[in-house]
């Protein structure tokens with residue numbers, strides 16, 4: 440037998456949940472051709488002695504649909520062993536209509552900076568539907584596999600604008616349905632919602648049911664950033680009920696591990712026959728937003744006087760009325776932390792602490808900072824450990840629940856300006872999840888199953904997620920004793936590009952993109968549709 444790559448002597452954890460074993464694995468033409476006690480004449484041999492060999496990990500919750508267009512290298516994913524990401528989550532997607540329409544949506548929602556919007560417009564070829572968007576990426580190439588969802592928020596906004604109308608008119612519903620169907624036909628994996636955000640939040644369950652009936656027709660998935668405003672448990676029940684009513688697959692997005700009853704509810708639904716699973720962000724800091732992006736997010740709640748702020752005009756805060764309105768838009772002011780200020784005494788501290796020391800009101804301090812500080816001033820919302828994703832050992836409802844996978848929810852960010860908006864710990868979502876589960880005694884085989892074959896099954900990536908003959912050769916080779924991400928005390932909170940360690944090789948479709956710890960310039964990623972089809 441001849442093969443291109445032979446991986447020898449590794450501990451093979453095949454993704455199925457079955458017991459691991461020591462053996463070899465052969466790759467040819469981007470596919471696995473044999474696993475087990477096999478030998479073959481190989482162009483290249485990787486000695487995996489002392490290392491784990493598993494399927495490449497699948498991250499079901501990512502927002503890289505625009506960064507990929509800029510030629511992003513996805514190093515932070517590859518260094519965690521991730522080979523596939525699912526994009527277009529939380530209701531935000533890259534269709535419908537023109538690319539200009541999408542840039543407008545993304546910047547209005549604060550998801551890309553005004554500068555990035557102009558930059559993309561200038562340098563990225565335009566597209567006008569799902570297929571032509573895919574062509575743009577194909578021409579550019581990518582080093583990770585990617586699949587895409589259609590976003591309900593983007594669809595609704597494109598058809599109905601910012602309307603708070605609960606029910607679309609007959610024509611509006613028809614247009615949304617048409618656009619959805621077109622995207623699904625062109626290979627999108629399903630629909631995502633962002634029911635806590637405008638405009639998705641205005642949609643009643645009935646609208647979602649009508650739309651997901653179309654998704655069901657294509658065996659697509661319904662992923663949901665749930666309606667938090669009605670309570671987490673209630674919101675999970677709504678997602679389950681849509682799945683049950685329509686008979687379609689459901690993925691509950693980034694569910695906080697602090698609500699065990701919601702995880703139990705999901706498991707109960709699965710036992711009733713709903714095909715449902717859930718992803719969770721294992722740990723996160725609050726959002727770090729530089730001054731300009733912080734203001735842009737406030738502006739995305741359509742506060743008129745702020746236009747002046749974005750232009751940097753000092754008259755942005757002209758009247759007590761404008762100042763009052765601005766402050767009303769900023770939540771949890773006391774807990775905001777500041778970084779990169781002109782005064783080192785203020786750095787890494789909360790507004791509450793600083794205001795108490797300076798004997799002024801928190802609100803006044805905040806306005807002073809927004810008005811007078813340098814452009815690098817960065818706010819962290821939520822503190823270095825967000826209470827809802829604290830990175831503490833999971834409770835049994837999470838560790839024992841076979842339906843829980845990790846979703847990094849890596850924020851959009853910008854390639855040439857990564858400090859403008861970021862979160863710590865998300866670049867380490869997989870090693871952190873791995874560590875938290877192992878700490879609670881979850882078997883290695885089970886942890887790996889949850890981040891490989893489980894998401895593959897959910898998104899119908901039938902040729903991925905397992906190390907078996909005929910499957911795509913997406914493989915992670917990891918030194919599991921050293922698979923880790925910096926802790927709170929180790930992490931440099933000013934570095935949005937902190938990477939995980941412990942992954943030696945990340946092989947994407949048979950090619951080592953991370954090769955003995957070094958990133959290679961290989962665009963081995965494929966764009967994925969269901970049932971092993973490539974876009």
Ligand SMILES: [Zn+2]
Nearest residue numbers: 529664692693
């Ligand atoms: Zn979300």
